[in-house]
Amino acid sequence: MSDKIEMTLRNDISEVARVLDAIEAFGEVHDLPAKAIFQLNLALDELITNIVSYAFEGHAESRIELTVELRDGGLDAVLVDNGRPFNPVEAELPDLGEGLDERRIGGLGLKLVRTYMDRLDYRRDGELNRLQLHMNVNAAG
Template sequence: MGGERREIELKNDLEELERLGNWLTEWAEHESLNPKTLFQLNLVCDELVTNTILYGCTTDAAHTIWISLLADSETIELTIKDDGLAFDPFARPSPDVTLPLEEREIGGLGIHFVREVMDEAFYVREGSFNTICMKKTGWKSPQED
């Protein structure tokens, strides 16, 4: 377990998602992350970065998305920061997943997933930057204990 912060900068381009996935996989191997947690982190990052690119970067101007990871023996800290439009993804209530599909509102399931798999998740707007901070505990697989 390194305890070393790793960072990556992405452009507001959906093609960057492949690079992000490769970076996460490399980091997970370095940290001996269990496959389930890697899968969850991949989905969380994919959902939040995709939303940022599609809805937060509404002009053709270049934008940057910064992602950082830090893990210790108990907790993974994941931070996603961007210079897009101000938006708190956690301000909306979670969708009612007990309703039949045809009765549910469109959208919100990705953020619902983030809330479900991360132990902490919050949003702050600092100047012209959106920052989403998340923590996941208990990330080690049982055979690593």
């Protein structure tokens, strides 16, 4: 297996399992810390689930691409989709100090993504959302 995974995903929730399996295999081949693989899988599960669930309402054609690369002691992932614009880096997170009845629904998964990744960069590139994630592998292990 190379130091890179490149996947084109269908707009289908079942694709999440395919991604998680690929990341697990990638981690095993490269002897990556289990904690790093768990955290990356959790982040990608959340992000891809959100894309499939919300990004393509009203879009005839969907495009989701994922690249994961092992580079310089870190894992870099790029998630690209042509859904409606959404910046998970600046999205409002829930107020965890509020009671469950007062707290707005959603946002907890994005909080985990922001917690587990060492860097997140988002940009809208024409009709594409482009999210770059970076995790220092040694920090996760």
